[in-house]
Amino acid sequence: MTYQGVLTKMETEFTSPIQYYLVFENDFINMNQLLDKTITIQFVKYQCLNCGLDKPIYRQGFCRNCFFEIPQAADWIMRPELSTAHLDKEDRDLEYEKKVQLQPHVVYLANSSSVKVGVTRKSQIPTRWIDQGAHEAIEIVEVPNRYLAGITEVALKDHVGDKTNWRTMLKNEVVDENLVEWRERLKKYIPDEAKDYFIETNTETNLEFPVVKYPETPKSLNLIKSHSYTGKLTGIKGQYLIFEDNTVFNVRGNEGLVVALAIAV
Structure with a gap:
């Protein structure tokens, strides 16, 4: 077939x-x-x-x-902190940018090769974690736009990784981590603009792959x-x-x- x-x-x-x-x-x-x-x-x-x-x-x-032309590939896709729709400022297509950027976003911790921080639209949970091969993940902050998620991720990257080692992930050489403890440890580094959006009580999501x-x-x-x-x-x-x-x-x-x-x- x-x-x-x-x-x-x-x-x-x-x-x-x-x-x-x-x-x-x-x-x-x-x-x-x-x-x-x-x-x-x-x-x-x-x-x-x-x-x-x-x-x-x-x-x-x-x-x-x-x-290099379409809004779906603009820099703010990979670097959320560059989002400007909340300022009514266009990058490539303001209508598209408002549609994507001005919706709830989540900053999360995921453990695929090691603990890393990431950003995704709330509607993409847990799809984003699946795509990254994470066996466990937890939300840290839920904010109303992509910009706030982006600056939070940038602040946390100084204290936790933001990349996945694909070879380690695929070999399944991963160690279980207490992501609740990680979340509490990183809380103090959240920017002032996003502190009110910190998620106080939630648990890890665990994922099993075929x-x-x-x-x-x-x-x-x-x-x-x-x-x-x-x-x-x-x-x-x-x-x-x-x-x-x-x-x-x-x-x-x-x-x-x-x-x-x-x-x-």
Whole structure:
């Protein structure tokens, strides 16, 4: 059986374990059902997620031209502290920026390779944690806009990490942490503008991923260079497909690639 479509990040369902779905234009695949099956992934062409043209992907699933023009790829996406919609100030498209920035945002702690701080829209909890491969997470602050979340994250980054080591995450070399204690420890570093939004009483969220076997030495698949790969799927964590031979494929990191996916029967 073969499917073909443009890659976007896998959709997820917060169950135990997490359910993963690869969604194409006219079809979708429950990836959990492919565990222990041999699949072939083949690169077909590019398809920018904005303009739809067959142009090399630059970043985030967009071709170079689109990446530097559209509001979905502006700097404030990766650096929330640069948000300006709360000031009625446009970056690339004020209407879009108000829609995204002027809604509840959460600053959180997540433990995937180690404890890190992050920001996401409230509506993206727990999806954001799933995408990062976190096995536990907790909210620290819930604020009314992206700017306040951004400056809080910047302040906390001086005292806790903000990056995930993808190899450690995929090898499952993680240590359980008491995130409630971490939250209390970091409380004093929250900026004055966000102190009133501190979440006093909540508990950790725990996540379980569908993995039969974790890779000992994960090696990343570059589908553009290899054009085709065949392997037995042994797990899914974060946005990575994990294969029996230690190969891992970052679905989100390959957004904008049109692929053919063949499942051996």
